[in-house]
Amino acid sequence: MTGAFAIPVAAAGRYRLRTEHVAYRPVVTRPFTVAFGDIVEVKIRVSRRTFDLEPLVVVGRRTVDVPYLRDYYDRVEIHRKAGRGRILTREELERLEGFTVRDVLRRERPFKDRRGRTCTPVFYWNGFAVEAEHIPVSNVEGIELYRSRENMTFYNGRGCGVVLVWNRPLREGEGRPHLAGQGPGRDVFRLGYGVGVSNPGTDVLSLNAMLEAEFMPI
Numbered sequence: 001m002t003g004a005f006a007i008p009v010a011a012a013g014r015y016r017l018r019t020e021h022v023a024y025r026p027v028v029t030r031p032f033t034v035a036f037g038d039i040v041e042v043k044i045r046v047s048r049r050t051f052d053l054e055p056l057v058v059v060g061r062r063t064v065d066v067p068y069l070r071d072y073y074d075r076v077e078i079h080r081k082a083g084r085g086r087i088l089t090r091e092e093l094e095r096l097e098g099f100t101v102r103d104v105l106r107r108e109r110p111f112k113d114r115r116g117r118t119c120t121p122v123f124y125w126n127g128f129a130v131e132a133e134h135i136p137v138s139n140v141e142g143i144e145l146y147r148s149r150e151n152m153t154f155y156n157g158r159g160c161g162v163v164l165v166w167n168r169p170l171r172e173g174e175g176r177p178h179l180a181g182q183g184p185g186r187d188v189f190r191l192g193y194g195v196g197v198s199n200p201g202t203d204v205l206s207l208n209a210m211l212e213a214e215f216m217p218i
Contacts, residue, residue, distance in 0.1 A: 029044060100137060126165075126166060
């Protein structure tokens with residue numbers, strides 16, 4: 001840091017000059033005398049100041065460009081600003097205590113029909129009408145709750161509302177989603193109806209109703 005400054009003094013006398021700068025250490029000069037009419041040159045050398053900062057960790061989550069999720073991500077922004085519907089993002093789901101979609105919905109107020117009676121909404125899994133209540137939350141990217149005609153694309157006409165569940169895409173370096181369940185002497189998993197469901201490396205046991213899969217030794 002270099003430069004020259006002209007500083008007038010109010011009266012003759014002895015002075016010290018003190019400098020401060022956020023990036024440099026403070027400096028106080030030795031005393032010097034300024035007589036009436038004199039011009040005194042004072043040289044100051046400053047050294048950089050160092051700061052010990054706490055470690056800063058920046059965590060970011062990259063959004064995978066998956067075609068079936070593009071509209072969902074758009075709705076997350078639009079509907080939140082407009083106050084329409086209820087959207088549970090992946091970050092919110094990770095904070096909630098719940099293993100399946102059904103567990104999460106128990107924390108929400110119940111769906112009711114036009115007469116005010118409690119009813120069961122229609123579930124959509126990646127855009128397909130399926131029984132999605134038993135899907136593990138660890139496999140879910142987001143859940144949208146619509147209690148009326150707020151989302152006409154999926155409106156069922158019964159007046160009970162809809163629940164849209166979106167599959168969590170695998171990120172780079174991730175393995176298959178963790179699926180939980182049990183069977184007699186083997187790990188059998190209930191995934192949902194066999195519409196658009198594909199899990200390489202599994203033996204599909206049933207495709208007609210609830211899709212089940214068994215992990216086979218390799």
